[in-house]
Amino acid sequence: MVREIPYLAVLCWYPCGYARPHKQSRTASRNAVLCGHSEIRTSLAPLGQYNCVYRYAVPPSPAAFHSAVRARAGGAGPHRPTLRSPAALARNFDPFLLLNISSRAPAIGRLEHGAAGMLGGLWSDILLLTTHRSGEDATMTHTRSADEIARLGDEIYERDIRPQVEAEHHGEYVAIDVESGCWGLSDDLRGAREQLRATQPDAADVWLLRVGHRTLHHIGGRPLRPAERLQ
Amino acid sequence: MISGVVTDSLDAVMPITVQGPSGRVRTIDAVLDTGFGGFLTLPPLLIADLDLPFVGLGNATLGDGSEVSFPFHDVAVLWDGEQRFGFADAADTTPLVGMRLLEGHDLHIEVVDGGRATIERRG
Structure with a gap:
C-alpha cells in the first residue's frame, strides 16, 4: 500500500x-x-x-x-x-x-x-x-523559486511597506519573509535581516531590497539617474 | 595593511581569508572591484564548503544595466587583523571585493603588470 x-x-x-x-x-x-x-x-x-x-x-x-x-x-x-x-x-x-x-x-x-x-x-x-x-x-535553501520570491516580495513591499518607509527611510534596507509578510528594516542589510529573524527565525523565502532603489547594489555599473540619460 | 598584486590583465588581486560559522577558514584570491557596491562575491561551492548561512535573495544591477537576483549568505572576513561581517553574493565567478568591504580604508594600486596593491585602514 x-x-x-x-x-x-x-x-x-x-x-x-x-x-x-x-x-x-x-x-x-x-x-x-x-x-x-x-x-x-x-x-x-x-x-x-x-x-x-x-x-x-x-x-x-x-x-x-x-x-x-x-x-x-x-x-x-x-x-x-x-x-x-x-x-x-x-x-x-x-x-x-x-x-x-x-x-x-x-x-x-x-x-x-x-x-x-x-x-x-x-x-x-x-x-x-x-x-x-x-x-x-x-547552495539555495529557499523553498520557492527566485522569481516567485521576487514577485511576492515586491508585491508585499508595494502594498504594505512602501507607504510606511519611502518618505523617511530612503536608502535603508528591508528584509521580507514572503511566507508570512513579516519584515525588518534597518540602515544596513544585516540589521534588516536580524530584525526579521527576531520575529521569524525560520524564514526561508526572504526577499531583500533597498528603500528607494531598484536594486540592493551594483556589480560593474549602477543604473543611470534620470538626469544622466540622453534625451 | 593588506597587500596584493596586479596581474598581466591588470586585475588587482588580494588574498582574502573568509570564515564560516563553524570556524572553518579558506584563503582565496579576490579581485578588487570599485564598480561593485556590495561586500564580497563568492563562488557557490566555496559558500557550500564553508557552510555559510543563506539569508535571502535580492537584486543587483549588472554592468549592462540588467537586474539579476542573487542568493546572499552571511560571511565573516578576517581583514587586517579583525573580523568583518557582511553578506556575500553567490556568483560563479572570480571572487570580488566590493566597496562595502573597502569602506574606511585607503586603496593604492600600481596599475602595471606585477604592480603592488595595498589596502590600509584610515586613521
Whole structure:
C-alpha cells in the first residue's frame, strides 16, 4: 500500500566534491541509520549525472520532528533541520532520484506518492539526488523559486511597506519573509535581516531590497539617474 | 595593511581569508572591484564548503544595466587583523571585493603588470 508522505525533514545535503559530511549529518540525524559519506559516495558512483545529494527523513508528525530536533543539541542554531513539503521540493528539484540507503532501492521520478511511498517507513533515511546545473542552485535553501520570491516580495513591499518607509527611510534596507509578510528594516542589510529573524527565525523565502532603489547594489555599473540619460 | 598584486590583465588581486560559522577558514584570491557596491562575491561551492548561512535573495544591477537576483549568505572576513561581517553574493565567478568591504580604508594600486596593491585602514 502506498502511504502519503506529507513532509520530509531536510537533514543535510552533500554538494558534489564535498570532502567530508556536514557536521549537521552527524548531529541532526542520529536516529536515522546513517551510512558514512564514503559509503554514500560509493553508492552514487554509478550515478555520475547527479551532482547534489540531499538527505531526508520522514518524521511521523511535525511535533515529533521538532521534539526530536530539540532533543539533539546539535540541531540548534541556524543550520537546524527544517520541514519541507513534497510540493515545495518538487518545485525545486526536477528531475531527481530517491534512494533508500538501507535497501539501495532507487525510484526515479517526481516526488509523488508512488515514488516516496515505496521508500516509506517512518524515519526512513532517504537520499534525494538532483541534477543541478551548477553549484549555485546547490547552495539555495529557499523553498520557492527566485522569481516567485521576487514577485511576492515586491508585491508585499508595494502594498504594505512602501507607504510606511519611502518618505523617511530612503536608502535603508528591508528584509521580507514572503511566507508570512513579516519584515525588518534597518540602515544596513544585516540589521534588516536580524530584525526579521527576531520575529521569524525560520524564514526561508526572504526577499531583500533597498528603500528607494531598484536594486540592493551594483556589480560593474549602477543604473543611470534620470538626469544622466540622453534625451 | 593588506597587500596584493596586479596581474598581466591588470586585475588587482588580494588574498582574502573568509570564515564560516563553524570556524572553518579558506584563503582565496579576490579581485578588487570599485564598480561593485556590495561586500564580497563568492563562488557557490566555496559558500557550500564553508557552510555559510543563506539569508535571502535580492537584486543587483549588472554592468549592462540588467537586474539579476542573487542568493546572499552571511560571511565573516578576517581583514587586517579583525573580523568583518557582511553578506556575500553567490556568483560563479572570480571572487570580488566590493566597496562595502573597502569602506574606511585607503586603496593604492600600481596599475602595471606585477604592480603592488595595498589596502590600509584610515586613521
